[in-house]
Amino acid sequence: MRDPMDFDLTVLLTAPEGGARTTARFALRADAPHLVTVSLGDPHPALWSLPRRLLGEGLFRPCRQGGTRIRPIGLDTRRGIRITLPSDIGDVLLEAPAAPLGAWLERALRHSPLPSTRRPRERPAPDWDQLLYPVPLPWQQGGTGHAGRPLA
Secondary structure, three states, X not given: OOOOOOEEEEEEEEEOOEEEEEEEEEEEEOOEEEEXXXXXXXXXXXXXXXXXXXXXXXXXXXXXXOOEEEEEEOOHHHOEXXXXXXXXXXXXXXXXXXXXXXXXXXXXXXXXXXXXXXXXOOOXXXXXXXXXXXXXXXXXXXXXXXXXXXXX
């Protein structure tokens, strides 16, 4: 079954010999909202996972993490993005239009915000006295003061 955060996009798969148009699926899973999974091919797709932050940054400026490299290409209305994905048999180079990919990333952020953008859970304030002084001090239990005199 297809997840609502799956996005199919026609991309140009390029190689030194030439290029071919194919469909790439960009997917975001609820259990890993910081990762985007890119899959190519059917019925046994090749899969890559990359940080969602990296994909978003690559829409505007060149960036990389490990063997994955992303950079914007083109000008104005023909803006695109070039994604280089590492594989065992060599790098896979994809070119995709930037506008639909950027729009999908925005929807993904609204649908599944990153943990750092979520509201923190309400927690009770810690009892610092109990944390710092777990053993009661003499004056906290009616103990004796200096020279054995009772505290008032």
